[in-house]
Amino acid sequence: MTKFLETLDRRWIFLAMGLLVLLPLMFPLSLPLTVSPRVRAFEAAIARIPDGSTVLMSCDYDPAGIPEMVPMTQTALRQLFDKNCKVVVTCLWNGGPGLVDNVVRGVAAEKHKQDGVDFVNLGFKEGREAVMVLMGQGIANAFPRDYQGRESRSLPIMLHVRDYSSFPLLVNISAGYPGVKEWVQQVQGRFHLPMVAGCTAVSAPEFYPYLQSGQLLGLLGGMAGAAEYEKLRNEKGSATRGMDAQSLAHVFVAICILLGNWVQWRKRREGGS
Amino acid sequence: MNPTHDLSIWIGALLTLCVLSFLYRDNPFYKFAEHLFVGVSAGYYIVLNFWTVIVPNLWDPLSRSFAGQGVNAARTGMFAAELGDYRGWLVIPGLLGVLLFSRFFARVSWLSRWSLAVIIGVYAGIKTTGFAQGDFVAQVQSSLVPLWTGQVASSLNALIFTVGLITSLLFFFYSREHKGALGAASRLGIFFLMVSFGAGYGYTVMSRVSLLIGRFQFLLHDWLGMR
Numbered sequence: 454m455t456k457f458l459e460t461l462d463r464r465w466i467f468l469a470m471g472l473l474v475l476l477p478l479m480f481p482l483s484l485p486l487t488v489s490p491r492v493r494a495f496e497a498a499i500a501r502i503p504d505g506s507t508v509l510m511s512c513d514y515d516p517a518g519i520p521e522m523v524p525m526t527q528t529a530l531r532q533l534f535d536k537n538c539k540v541v542v543t544c545l546w547n548g549g550p551g552l553v554d555n556v557v558r559g560v561a562a563e564k565h566k567q568d569g570v571d572f573v574n575l576g577f578k579e580g581r582e583a584v585m586v587l588m589g590q591g592i593a594n595a596f597p598r599d600y601q602g603r604e605s606r607s608l609p610i611m612l613h614v615r616d617y618s619s620f621p622l623l624v625n626i627s628a629g630y631p632g633v634k635e636w637v638q639q640v641q642g643r644f645h646l647p648m649v650a651g652c653t654a655v656s657a658p659e660f661y662p663y664l665q666s667g668q669l670l671g672l673l674g675g676m677a678g679a680a681e682y683e684k685l686r687n688e689k690g691s692a693t694r695g696m697d698a699q700s701l702a703h704v705f706v707a708i709c710i711l712l713g714n715w716v717q718w719r720k721r722r723e724g725g726s
Numbered sequence: 727m728n729p730t731h732d733l734s735i736w737i738g739a740l741l742t743l744c745v746l747s748f749l750y751r752d753n754p755f756y757k758f759a760e761h762l763f764v765g766v767s768a769g770y771y772i773v774l775n776f777w778t779v780i781v782p783n784l785w786d787p788l789s790r791s792f793a794g795q796g797v798n799a800a801r802t803g804m805f806a807a808e809l810g811d812y813r814g815w816l817v818i819p820g821l822l823g824v825l826l827f828s829r830f831f832a833r834v835s836w837l838s839r840w841s842l843a844v845i846i847g848v849y850a851g852i853k854t855t856g857f858a859q860g861d862f863v864a865q866v867q868s869s870l871v872p873l874w875t876g877q878v879a880s881s882l883n884a885l886i887f888t889v890g891l892i893t894s895l896l897f898f899f900y901s902r903e904h905k906g907a908l909g910a911a912s913r914l915g916i917f918f919l920m921v922s923f924g925a926g927y928g929y930t931v932m933s934r935v936s937l938l939i940g941r942f943q944f945l946l947h948d949w950l951g952m953r
Contacts, residue, residue, distance in 0.1 A: 547779070548774065579779045604797070606797075654929040675936060695939040699935055
């Protein structure tokens with residue numbers, strides 16, 4: 454057995470992993486999913502803001518982040534639109550505005566929301582943290598024109614938007630730099646704007662201290678976070694559909710780690726004797 | 727099964743399969759997809775940066791300012807700047823941007839240092855104050871938790887947190903040899919660090935598997951039309 458595992462061609466592992474991901478997508482198992490407190494806190498933070506408020510939503514990702522970022526963006530937008538909130542969307546990743554525009558327009562069409570009145574996509578602005586600081590001196594100063602090329606100040610949604618003080622909440626969905634960390638450092642810390650965040654799973658552990666300190670009111674970590682949020686909102690999106698595959702893949706990785714350690718332990722013991 | 731008639735999705739799906747074929751072994755299909763990706767990405771990002779950075783932030787405002795106009799239509803004048811409407815003054819950052827390209831010419835490459843000095847100075851300032859406000863002070867403050875909260879469970883949580891914090895910090899204290907009490911504390915710190923690395927690894931696996939799920943969902947739903 455040890456010899457077999459030691460000489461096993463890694464391509465069998467790739468094949469097993471591929472099948473474990475592919476098959477549950479074709480034949481869903483509907484494994485149970487528990488909603489974690491940080492996801493409940495994310496949903497509750499949005500639920501607490503007054504109906505009809507104008508919310509800032511920064512979607513800092515590009516097409517590589519679609520599987521994790523898009524489901525949480527859609528669910529957050531649906532929750533905001535259900536509360537009749539107006540949403541001002543920005544993007545600090547230059548590969549993202551087109552994708553983000555599609556996502557925002559898709560949800561807006563679903564909820565019969567009007568561009569420029571109920572939502573606006575201000576598009577991309579180069580400058581990362583400098584843009585965040587500049588937005589504190591006026592949102593329209595940092596984004597004089599929106600993604601469609603219209604003058605931001607002329608849009609009905611922007612009439613009552615001055616700077617960060619115009620928003621009761623910042624929703625940041627981010628796949629890396631610039632993202633959650635920079636928004637916390639430059640905006641939450643400096644302008645004291647309450648904030649919730651969604652991020653890729655790989656960066657989630659880095660943001661737990663912000664959650665513990667109260668700098669983040671809620672956190673969605675990766676596809677699991679997005680799926681929990683969908684469950685809480687009674688939606689069945691792509692994150693929920695992917696969670697069976699996610700769970701089986703994790704069990705498989707855990708088994709591989711255990712077997713790998715067992716083989717190494719046996720080898721060391723045999724070598725010692 | 728209802729495969730799409732959209733050519734762009736077919737191209738995306740076939741290129742996805744080309745990339746996945748590398749898992750079997752390196753092959754010409756993978757090489758083709760890899761080279762295509764590198765070339766298209768480079769071209770795409772050059773064009774994207776031109777249209778989303780240079781044109782809206784420099785070219786358009788400068789063109790308007792030469793005509794005496796800017797974001798604020800009520801104010802006229804090439805140098806009648808205000809916050810968010812920098813007009814003709816944008817020549818200065820534009821010039822600094824051009825100076826960055828002086829690195830291609832050895833005799834005048836030193837000129838690029840002026841631009842780099844501005845970039846580094848601005849970002850060092852923004853980052854330092856942001857870190858101090860958002861991370862350092864806030865995190866130290868939130869680390870000072872009461873050990874007895876009136877409830878056993880949360881008090882135990884606070885105790886574990888405090889012990890983990892102190893022992894993890896002691897692990898990075900290198901001014902004394904890790905022996906005796908310091909050695910025991912730093913060894914305990916390693917366990918806490920290992921737990922954090924384990925959580926990080928688990929989340930990394932989740933992120934990578936999510937990418938695979940995303941690709942398979944694209945192949946099954948968008949390409950093959952399986953719902």
